[in-house]
Amino acid sequence: MIYDRLTTRGIEGSLAIDIGSVLWGRRPVGLSHIPSSRLDAFLRILGELRLAAFVSRRLQSTIDAATGQFRLSDEGASRDHNMCEVWFSKERLDDETVGNLVKACGESLSYPQCCIDNYSHEMGFSRLYAKYASDSAVRNWRLNRFASIFDDSRLTLDYLPCSLHCSQSAGMAADYASFLEAALGQIELAKRTLRNRMTYGLIDGMLVRFSKFVVEGENFVVDLSNIVRSSMRLGTDLGDAETGLLLFDSNLAEIGLVKRVIIQSERKIWRLLVKII
Numbered sequence: 001m002i003y004d005r006l007t008t009r010g011i012e013g014s015l016a017i018d019i020g021s022v023l024w025g026r027r028p029v030g031l032s033h034i035p036s037s038r039l040d041a042f043l044r045i046l047g048e049l050r051l052a053a054f055v056s057r058r059l060q061s062t063i064d065a066a067t068g069q070f071r072l073s074d075e076g077a078s079r080d081h082n083m084c085e086v087w088f089s090k091e092r093l094d095d096e097t098v099g100n101l102v103k104a105c106g107e108s109l110s111y112p113q114c115c116i117d118n119y120s121h122e123m124g125f126s127r128l129y130a131k132y133a134s135d136s137a138v139r140n141w142r143l144n145r146f147a148s149i150f151d152d153s154r155l156t157l158d159y160l161p162c163s164l165h166c167s168q169s170a171g172m173a174a175d176y177a178s179f180l181e182a183a184l185g186q187i188e189l190a191k192r193t194l195r196n197r198m199t200y201g202l203i204d205g206m207l208v209r210f211s212k213f214v215v216e217g218e219n220f221v222v223d224l225s226n227i228v229r230s231s232m233r234l235g236t237d238l239g240d241a242e243t244g245l246l247l248f249d250s251n252l253a254e255i256g257l258v259k260r261v262i263i264q265s266e267r268k269i270w271r272l273l274v275k276i277i
């Protein structure tokens, strides 16, 4: 079992998707960003799985204080690096091979063409998340990148889709369903499915997850204790959409048309006008 081969070596969570996809022949090559402190252990595990590895860059990860967003940079990182970029494949990897892979990075890693094209035209992580949030189309829960902000919930390869309703990405994610069961195991897959299908929202531009709520007429009513906050702030890019529900195809019918979010706590009730975004 591929899941046992990975978990007995400490490869769990989203890493199991990225490594398993190469190990199981779903794509020829993969790439992961690993904390520098875990690099030796990671390379040893890849060796045990008979995967060739190549460390291509040393990077520095930081959290932006204003937005709470994660950043990876290679400026000055050779001195103070805390992350390593590692390519892996069943084939032998050397400087020249990886040099060629990097030239067409997205294609090498088997990401959909529309998402590759979109990414090169965007300003990166922060603007893409703001775009995901302000998009009014119904999102596909298998592509729910918001879920991964709260915990290790990713159900796709580690790339940023052009949108959370990208048909190429949705097709690939659906095609990966049986592979995911092999890579993650049934229980982990069920947990992640649940988390990806939950309702997310923005309150004052802060990304939140609603663990429980009721819909009463045009009101979405949630107790303060059932709101899980993230550290991600997206408000600055969103204009008047700073409070809203981020709906996925699995919860759209349940929620329907809502005009207000009502947040209840022991002492107070807040009413927030909401946009369904």
Ligand SMILES: [Zn+2]
Binding pocket: 112, 113, 114, 115, 116, 161, 162, 163, 166, 167, 168, 169
């Ligand atoms: Zn796409």
